[in-house]
Structure formats: C-alpha cells, structure tokens
C-alpha cells in the first residue's frame with residue numbers, strides 16, 4: 180500500500196473536481212493523469228475480486244484533440260454498472276487518498292487489466308499512468324497501445340471466454356463478415372462503392388486491415404493531427420455540412436474519433452444524415468427479412484432515447500416493433516436491450532449495436548438459422564462499434580437490395596433543432612427517468628406545457644435536459660416546421676438563461 184501511495188504522489192493531480200459524466204471521465208487531458216492512476220487501481224481491484232480480466236480505455240471520442248477521457252471496462256466487455264459511478268467518482272476525487280487506499284489495498288492483490296488508447300498526443304502519457312498503477316499494486320497490465328474503444332471492449336469480453344487474445348483476433352472477427360457479404364447474391368440497387376471518413380481517429384487503422392471481398396471502400400481523413408477537425412460522425416450529425424476531403428455525390432460513412440459511432444449520408448454541401456434511427460430501421464428490416472427467410476420466430480425490440488426522430492418510431496411501430504425509450508447514454512440503452520430477445524439499440528448520434536439473448540442464440544443454433552446467426556455474430560455484443568455496424572449496414576443494404584437513396588426515402592424525418600445553453604438553473608432541472616418530461620422546477624414544467632398546448636397543431640415535442648458531458652442544458656425541439664422548432668428552442672433558451 181505504501182508503494183502505491185508513493186507512486187501516486189509522483190503523478191500530477193487535477194486542480195478541479197472530476198465528475199463521472201455520461202461517458203465516464205472526460206476533460207482537458209492535463210487534468211487526467213492522477214485520475215488514470217486511480218481508475219487503473221479500481222480496474223485491477225475488480226479483476227482481483229472476480230478473477231477475470233477487466234479493462235481501461237483512454238479516449239475522448241469525438242471531443243477536441245486537447246481533451247481526453249477514461250472509460251473503465253467490466254469483465255463482460257460492457258461499461259461498468261451504473262450503480263458504481265458515484266463510488267468511482269469518489270475514489271478518483273478523494274482528498275485523503277492514503278485513507279481510501281488503506282480501506283481497499285491493504286492486502287496484496289493480483290489481476291489482469293487490458294489497457295489501450297486512441298491516437299491523441301496526450302494518450303501515451305495517460306496510458307503510462309494506468310500501467311504504473313496496475314503494476315505497482317501487483318497486477319499485470321496488458322498494453323494494447325492504440326486501438327478503437329469497441330476493439331478493447333471486445334477483447335476483454337472474448338478473452339474472458341477463452342484465453343487472452345491478441346489485437347488481431349478482433350480483425351479476424353470483423354473479416355468474417357466477408358463470408359456473409361459475398362455469399363449474398365449481387366443485387367440490382369445495392370451500391371458497393373463507399374467513402375469512409377475516419378475523422379483522423381484510430382478507426383482508420385482497423386479499416387486498413389479489413390478485407391471484405393466485393394466491398395470497395397476508400398478511407399479519407401486519416402491524419403491524427405487533424406482529429407475530429409471538420410470531419411467525423413459528430414460533425415456530420417450536428418453541423419450537417421460535408422466533412423472535409425469527402426468527394427461530393429457519393430455514398431459515404433463517417434466514424435468518430437474512437438470508432439464507436441457511425442453515420443451515413445450522400446455527400447453534398449448540406450447533408451441529410453442517416454444516423455442512429457436510420458441504422459436501427461435498416462437493421463430491423465434486415466433482421467425481419469432473415470427471420471422470414473429462415474422461417475424462424477423472433478421478436479425484435481428497439482431501444483433508443485427521446486432524441487430519436489418520431490418519424491422513425493412511427494415507421495417501426497407500424498411494422499409491429501416494440502420500442503423502449505430510456506435516458507441518454509448508451510449504458511442505459513445497453514441495460515434495457517439486454518432484457519429483450521433480439522434488440523437493436525442506437526442513440527440518434529449513431530452509437531449502438533444489436534444484441535441477442537443467450538437463449539435466443541441457442542434456439543437459432545438448434546434451428547440451423549445460419550444466416551441469422553452469421554448476421555448476429557457480427558454485431559459487437561459488448562458496445563457500439565462503428566466498424567462492425569458499418570459491415571452490418573452494408574450487409575443489410577445488400578440483403579434488402581437498397582441503394583442509399585431507397586434507405587433514405589423509407590420515411591421522412593420531422594424537422595428538429597438542438598441547442599446547448601449555459602443556464603444558472605442547470606442543477607435545478609430534473610427530468611423523468613427516461614428524460615421525456617421535465618419534472619422540476621415547476622415554472623419550467625408549466626412553460627413547456629404552455630408552449631406545447633399553444634402549438635398543439637404543430638405537434639411540438641420538447642426534450643430539455645442538463646447535458647452529462649458539457650456545462651450546458653440541451654434543448655431539443657421537434658415540430659412540423661423548422662421555423663417552429665427554432666422559435667420554440669429560442670423561447671425556452673430565453674426562459675432558462
């Protein structure tokens with residue numbers, strides 16, 4: 180314990196309190212070394228207690244290059260249970276660290292922690308803080324270096340089922356897509372040329388190793404020094420203008436910096452982005468077709484948040500698909516998705532995956548539903564994975580014989596707008612569990628009710644919540660016209676500033 184304490188004193192501490200937000204710890208990189216050290220200790224402790232491998236990923240995903248972040252990975256490859264977040268936050272911010280260490284690290288511990296990082300300039304130093312913590316406490320750090328977030332989650336999960344896997348096992352898993360992709364007949368409308376914007380992130384390394392016979396893709400935006408600058412899934416989804424270096428008029432996909440989000444679009448000056456809702460619809464239709472073709476019973480459930488466009492939910496409901504709406508943050512979607520037989524979950528920003536229950540997979544094996552099993556086995560069952568999702572999307576488009584345009588024209592989105600507002604009442608705003616309604620403070624509740632009644636013929640829908648990653652309140656409005664969306668967002672902005 181003394182050695183741990185001495186080592187921790189050599190690692191710079193943050194000058195600010197670090198909250199555990201929607202996506203773990205995320206802030207300017209120079210505030211993170213001590214937090215990395217402490218999260219490394221916690222990951223090791225968890226590994227010791229369970230006698231299983233755990234993991235820690237250093238990444239700030241779509242954030243600015245000067246930021247970084249820490250995501251702890253549980254033994255099953257999933258994010259750590261939501262119930263622990265406050266305890267992790269307390270451990271990382273503890274002032275009397277010696278006291279906290281005495282409680283948890285007095286006895287010798289052993290364990291294995293897989294660690295890795297994205298390609299930010301600050302990542303190697305933060306990775307080294309993690310490694311030092313794990314080693315000084317008596318554990319083994321398996322350093323995978325640069326890789327994508329979903330790759331590390333996948334490696335932790337699968338290694339706990341078998342033996343410790345090399346990074347290449349993940350590439351082999353993705354390349355299995357080739358068998359399913361090429362076994363499908365070449366169809367008339369499906370377009371097999373694709374531009375992929377890697378956002379300057381780690382996803383480019385994975386994409387370069389893919390070998391999917393028949394899929395012709397070209398990767399752009401591969402320079403790490405320009406990470407997330409005018410490109411990537413977040414840029415396309417929020418700004419809706421064409422990412423840099425993407426030629427106009429083609430079928431394109433953008434990943435984010437750590438390759439856990441994916442969006443599609445036809446490149447143009449202004450984009451019509453096919454985000455999480457469209458990926459959900461596409462994958463649901465493909466799953467339904469495979470269930471029919473293989474003559475298998477199966478219920479597909481969709482899990483998403485209030486940010487999903489109502490048009491997508493109406494489209495799915497009309498096709499008999501059950502929809503579950505939960506709070507923002509993939510951890511909530513994943514938890515809800517695990518309760519269903521086969522579920523497709525995505526946040527509107529393109530982060531998500533498909534998961535099937537163990538029972539369902541066993542019955543599909545008994546029934547020899549080979550195509551369905553091949554499709555489901557391609558989905559990353561631990562977390563959202565942009566590269567696996569891209570392959571699933573291409574396979575889905577091929578199964579359904581869809582061009583990008585046909586996919587885009589399945590239904591028409593309602594206009595929406597989203598703004599971020601710094602507000603003195605941010606901390607007072609409370610919502611219902613799935614965030615669809617504001618429940619406090621009362622005057623804001625009344626204001627939203629008054630607006631939605633006044634503009635009932637405009638079908639106004641408001642989602643107003645404090646962001647879990649930025650010091651702002653997000654105001655999202657959906658209505659029958661964009662002008663109404665903007666006017667309502669503005670009226671609410673005025674009300675809370």
Ligand SMILES: CC(=O)N[C@H]1[C@@H](OP(=O)(O)O)O[C@H](CO)[C@@H](O)[C@@H]1O
Pocket residue numbers: 201202240486507508509526528645646647648649653
């Ligand atoms: C509207 C929106 O895009 N919210 C994002 C954003 O969360 P906020 O809590 O809204 O800041 O970042 C999260 C982490 O990446 C992501 O899960 C979520 O979907």
